[in-house]
Amino acid sequence: MTNLIERADEIERLTAEHDDYVIRANANVCALNKEIGGLRAQLKRTNDALDKEFNNGIALCAKIEQLRAHIDTLVQERDIERKTYNDVTARHLLEIERLHEDRTRRHGAHLFAAASIVERLRDIPADLCWTEDKGAHRNIPAGAIAHEAADEIERLRAEQANLRAALDHWFALVPQADRAQFPFTGQVS
Amino acid sequence: MTDIVERLRELAPDYDTDGVMLEAADEIERLRAVIMRAKDALLDGQSTQRVHDLLVAALLGPKP
Numbered sequence: 001m002t003n004l005i006e007r008a009d010e011i012e013r014l015t016a017e018h019d020d021y022v023i024r025a026n027a028n029v030c031a032l033n034k035e036i037g038g039l040r041a042q043l044k045r046t047n048d049a050l051d052k053e054f055n056n057g058i059a060l061c062a063k064i065e066q067l068r069a070h071i072d073t074l075v076q077e078r079d080i081e082r083k084t085y086n087d088v089t090a091r092h093l094l095e096i097e098r099l100h101e102d103r104t105r106r107h108g109a110h111l112f113a114a115a116s117i118v119e120r121l122r123d124i125p126a127d128l129c130w131t132e133d134k135g136a137h138r139n140i141p142a143g144a145i146a147h148e149a150a151d152e153i154e155r156l157r158a159e160q161a162n163l164r165a166a167l168d169h170w171f172a173l174v175p176q177a178d179r180a181q182f183p184f185t186g187q188v189s
Numbered sequence: 190m191t192d193i194v195e196r197l198r199e200l201a202p203d204y205d206t207d208g209v210m211l212e213a214a215d216e217i218e219r220l221r222a223v224i225m226r227a228k229d230a231l232l233d234g235q236s237t238q239r240v241h242d243l244l245v246a247a248l249l250g251p252k253p
Contacts, residue, residue: 117209117212117213117216120207120209121209121213124209130203130204140200140204142200142204145193145196145197145200145210146209146210146213148193149193149197149210149213149214149217150213152193152217153213153216153217153220156217156220156221156224157220159220159224160220160223160224160227160244163224163227163228163244164241164244167237167240167241167244168241170237171237171238171241
């Protein structure tokens with residue numbers, strides 16, 4: 001009898017332990033389920049954020065590609081513009097060089113021609129006279145006229161040279177800002 | 190006495206065999222015209238740079 005009572009007590013104790021264990025296990029399962037729910041929600045938020053970042057990344061890549069294409073277009077336009085500019089500059093330099101050479105050639109030719117006129121006039125003897133035979137006889141002092149013409153050409157060349165020299169001197173002496181205050185008078189020697 | 194240019198032109202048709210008289214007359218007239226234009230421009234108050242450019246362009250003479 002005593003043995004039966006002991007066993008009943010033992011069964012009751014074990015049942016209580018079992019119930020307690022089941023209650024604690026259920027509580028643990030609930031806590032774990034709650035934690036799993038939280039983790040799942042966090043995982044979903046992370047996935048959503050990653051999806052959003054991914055989409056943003058794709059949009060950024062597209063934008064970068066657009067900018068790169070735009071930069072390529074600008075570079076091409078710049079190269080074309082630079083080539084055009086270089087070509088125009090080269091043509092201008094060639095034209096300037098040609099004009100400079102042309103001016104130098106004309107300048108030299110003019111000096112030679114002007115000098116040769118004076119020399120040819122001087123080569124005519126100063127006392128040379130021609131006799132005109134048209135009605136009344138008349139002596140034409142051709143040599144004197146030729147030398148007078150040579151003198152006049154040299155005088156005029158000296159006058160223009162003096163005028164240019166006076167202007168150059170005035171440019172050198174009077175600063176640009178003071179030229180209205182001290183105008184060039186045109187007085188030349 | 191008439192002007193030297195007039196006398197040169199009068200002389201040229203009969204006696205100017207190599208054309209130097211006519212060339213001299215043209216040169217004298219050209220030099221006179223340019224100098225007169227430069228002086229007129231100065232009297233008209235045009236800029237001295239313009240007068241200088243005019244002299245250089247028209248005369249192409251030796252720079253002193």
